[in-house]
Amino acid sequence: MTEEPHHPRPPWQMDWTAEARHTFDTMPTDGRQLVVAARAELITAVDPYYRGIDADAHLPHWISVRPLTSTSPGGEHIADLAGGRGWLIYTFIRRHAEPQIIVTDAFWA
Known part of the structure; x- marks a missing residue:
């Protein structure tokens, strides 16, 4: 019997830069709750970049995911939260x- 190759699947690990983690830790409760909910969506997605037409159609209405720069679709992405109130x-x-997700910036207004 041959062993099948291991292909990592969700849930993914998530790590934070020190600055992003500090921002998260100092957010008001409503912002932290939304970020935690967004984290749950990202770490369980088959592709956290939500590539393809309507790939993010199953996301809740308060989150959208897109490349930070259109010229780098495989690079940094932004998860907009609550209509741009945070990200x-x-x-x-x-x-x-x-495999893992690295959060480099967090914001809540």
């Missing part, structure tokens, strides 16, 4: 052994 900027690193 997470992140990169998905698809390493074979331990």
Whole structure:
């Protein structure tokens, strides 16, 4: 019997830069709750970049995901929260052994 190759699947790990984590920790409760809910969506998505037509159609109405720069669709992405009231900027690193999402910026107004 041959062993099938391991292909990592969600849930993904999520790590934060120190600055993004500090911003999250100092957000008001409503902002933190929305960020935690967005985190749950991102770490369980088959593709956290939600690529393709209507790939993010199943996301709740208060979150949208898009590339931060249209010229870099595989680079940083932004998860807009509550119509732009807040956001997470992140990169998905698809390493074979331990793929993970790295949050580099967080904001809540």
